[in-house]
Amino acid sequence: MRGALGLVVLCLIGAASYADPVFSSTDVGDRPTGRITQLTDTMGEMTVDLPASTAERLPARIEEDGPQERAALRFEPYQMLDELFRPDIVFLMRHGPTDWSQRDIKDVAPTDCANQRLLTRDGTDDMIDLGLLLAANDIRPSRIVTSEWCRNQATRDALLEGMSVIDPVYVEGIDLITDPSLNLLLSLRGAPDVDELRELISAWDGGDGTGPLLVISHFTNIEELTNFTVFEGEMLMIDPKRNNRVLGYLRLRSAGPDVGHFE
Secondary structure (H helix, E strand, O other): OOOOOOOOOOOOOOOOOOOOEEOOOOOOOOOOOOEEEEEEOOOEEEEEOOOOOHHHHOOOOOOOEEEEOOOOOOOOOHHHHHHOOOOOOEEEOHHHHHHHOOOOOOOOOOOHHHHHOOOOOOHHHHHHHHHHHHHHHHOOOEEEEEEOOOHHHHHHHHHHHHHHHHHHHHHHOEEEEEOOOHHHOOOOOOOOOHHHHHHHHHHOOOOOOOEEEEEOHHHHHHHHHHHHOOOOEEEEEEEEEHHEEEEEEEOOOOOOOOOOOOO
């Protein structure tokens, strides 16, 4: 984990053996079953068992060496497991993996998709998997607030596609908001500061009690607010009741540093 704001995550040298799932979501008929497994003293992993009928509805993950298994979602520290299911928690997320060979044109408008960096095909698939993993493991936001930028909007849409595999009716009930105050910090029509982002997080009290708040913003905004540097598609879990303390992170097992923000 990289950053401050009240959280220290241990560097893992070796992995303890925790073979059996410690949590499984309810399996009803032919529905996917989520599983949470403790990997080490401080790390957990979410996976999902997909029946064949469900797998057929998802885009195939085909790489050079053939079909790939669905993604897994890791989180740290493991001790925050109970906190993950609180409706008054906020997940602050960076958009999904993008094509860094196509940089944003100077002063590009947030909605000008032809002239800005967009999600890759694999990035879109990753975000579908992320939505599937969250919903299968009973982490389902009741509200999603998103930056105007195309890569953020595409991230939200892919997450919803994955969640809808678990429950299409649930997805229809999510409150979807586009908020310019989450736009890329100091860019054209961007956020001048993170004051409104901070207020948005601080004010979250659980809404209707059905799920947490998910906020999809940008690397620069998240770093400015939290002092954490996050990978594309990574989420920080924040507790408004503890002065916006960062409790931990969630990111796909396949996530890694991007060339734009990491050496």
